[in-house]
Amino acid sequence: MEISPLTSDAQEKSIVDAINTDDRISKLPNDLLVKILSRLSLKEAMRTSVLSNRWVHVWKDVSRLFFDLRKLAVIRPLWYHSTDHHAARSMTKVINDHHGHLEKCTIIYYPYQCEDGMVEAWIRSLIHVKHIKHLTLKNFICPFRPNPTITLDLPPESFSHPCLDSLTLSRYNIETSHAFDNCWNIKKLELTGISAGVGVFNVVLVSCPSLEVLVVDINCHKGRGLLKIENPNLKFLYLSCYNIDAIEVSSPNLDILTIGNLLCEKEKVVIASPRLQFYRNYWTTLYAHTSYSISCPDQEKKSIGHEFLMRRSRDFLSEFASMSVSVDLANAKEVEMLQEILAACPREMEKLDILFKKSNVPRKEFETSIGRTQKQFWEETKPFSHANFSAYTVRLSNFSGSKEEFTLASRLITQGMVGKTMLIKPSSFSPSNKLQIEGAVANLNELPKGHRELDIVMV
Numbered sequence: 001m002e003i004s005p006l007t008s009d010a011q012e013k014s015i016v017d018a019i020n021t022d023d024r025i026s027k028l029p030n031d032l033l034v035k036i037l038s039r040l041s042l043k044e045a046m047r048t049s050v051l052s053n054r055w056v057h058v059w060k061d062v063s064r065l066f067f068d069l070r071k072l073a074v075i076r077p078l079w080y081h082s083t084d085h086h087a088a089r090s091m092t093k094v095i096n097d098h099h100g101h102l103e104k105c106t107i108i109y110y111p112y113q114c115e116d117g118m119v120e121a122w123i124r125s126l127i128h129v130k131h132i133k134h135l136t137l138k139n140f141i142c143p144f145r146p147n148p149t150i151t152l153d154l155p156p157e158s159f160s161h162p163c164l165d166s167l168t169l170s171r172y173n174i175e176t177s178h179a180f181d182n183c184w185n186i187k188k189l190e191l192t193g194i195s196a197g198v199g200v201f202n203v204v205l206v207s208c209p210s211l212e213v214l215v216v217d218i219n220c221h222k223g224r225g226l227l228k229i230e231n232p233n234l235k236f237l238y239l240s241c242y243n244i245d246a247i248e249v250s251s252p253n254l255d256i257l258t259i260g261n262l263l264c265e266k267e268k269v270v271i272a273s274p275r276l277q278f279y280r281n282y283w284t285t286l287y288a289h290t291s292y293s294i295s296c297p298d299q300e301k302k303s304i305g306h307e308f309l310m311r312r313s314r315d316f317l318s319e320f321a322s323m324s325v326s327v328d329l330a331n332a333k334e335v336e337m338l339q340e341i342l343a344a345c346p347r348e349m350e351k352l353d354i355l356f357k358k359s360n361v362p363r364k365e366f367e368t369s370i371g372r373t374q375k376q377f378w379e380e381t382k383p384f385s386h387a388n389f390s391a392y393t394v395r396l397s398n399f400s401g402s403k404e405e406f407t408l409a410s411r412l413i414t415q416g417m418v419g420k421t422m423l424i425k426p427s428s429f430s431p432s433n434k435l436q437i438e439g440a441v442a443n444l445n446e447l448p449k450g451h452r453e454l455d456i457v458m459v
Contacts, residue, residue, distance in 0.1 A: 069107075092121065105136070123135075136168040139170060226248065250273075254276065319347065410447055413447050
């Protein structure tokens with residue numbers, strides 16, 4: 001029997017029916033579809049809305065939004081005064097249309113792309129309507145259309161909401177601290193390229209008493225003075241300050257302090273953080289410095305400061321910088337964290353100080369996160385094989401000549417991680433361990449060196 005040809009409409013319907021029959025992805029529950037879309041860019045996720053009625057609103061439930069309006073910037077002559085707010089308006093509509101649980105939003109833009117009050121509207125909608133957890137706002141100077149830095153003039157408690165956990169602001173002027181009133185909720189605060197009076201900064205920091213991570217890259221443009229950072233919860237602190245007279249830091253639980261640029265006199269920089277070890281005033285040198293007291297009281301997880309530093313190591317561990325690290329080599333978790341730090345270090349460093357902590361707690365065979373015990377870690381041929389740095393000078397302090405200390409020192413020497421000098425400062429010269437320490441140093445000098453010019457000296 002001859003079958004008559006289908007009409008064009010019938011053909012289209014037949015194809016759509018066939019697609020719908022075989023479209024198993026569309027039959028998945030929304031939460032799985034959202035996880036799939038979360039791996040795409042926002043533009044790609046939104047494009048899925050045209051696939052079928054099933055997909056129209058799925059993208060509105062993604063948990064993260066990333067907008068970089070600079071990619072939509074229009075290059076026009078400097079004399080062309082017309083503004084172009086289309087991209088920002090479209091982004092505002094996307095934010096308003098989103099109706100799912102919004103965990104994180106990043107907005108990067110040029111000042112000319114925004115109308116008056118638009119940034120304030122984003123902040124109000126994301127924090128107080130969408131209840132966002134992580135918010136990042138970055139204002140960049142347009143290379144082909146220079147604009148002055150935007151001043152954030154926000155209502156009181158703009159950043160105060162129980163859901164907001166972390167906040168990043170970049171390149172803004174801040175005239176008052178009102179927006180930070182009652183910010184007990186914020187645990188991570190990054191202020192980069194921010195200009196304000198030193199008094200404003202001090203009130204902002206007092207208004208955020210729950211901070212565990214603080215990044216301060218600021219310019220005190222209205223009067224010089226004293227910057228005070230007093231917070232018992234801080235675990236990680238980055239400091240880079242301009243036009244400031246003095247700094248006082250009082251954070252008893254601070255594990256990591258990274259110094260960028262501090263132009264203060266050394267007598268006017270006071271760091272009261274007992275966990276950190278300072279051999280000299282690193283902030284008076286021309287290169288950056290990081291001091292890190294490795295600690296992990298909970299063997300099941302690492303500190304929030306460590307996780308933050310590892311995720312952002314390129315931002316805070318720079319070339320030709322120096323680092324001081326204190327570690328308990330009898331603690332498997334701390335040794336694993338030390339390995340991660342050395343692997344994240346830049347290729348060339350000025351100086352690396354390692355202070356060996358002595359624990360009175362009996363040793364236990366904890367497993368690291370990748371299933372190795374302390375004994376297995378030190379018995380491996382090259383536990384630091386992923387590290388690719390070389391420090392001009394390495395100083396080992398509180399050296400007792402133990403097996404773990406000798407093994408670490410030998411790996412640094414033979415794998416070429418010490419460029420010029422290794423300084424070894426003994427823990428003590430009591431008769432009971434003097435021979436052990438001297439013997440360990442002598443054996444280190446007999447090892448094949450990664451750098452022929454290397455000197456190993458006991459100080």
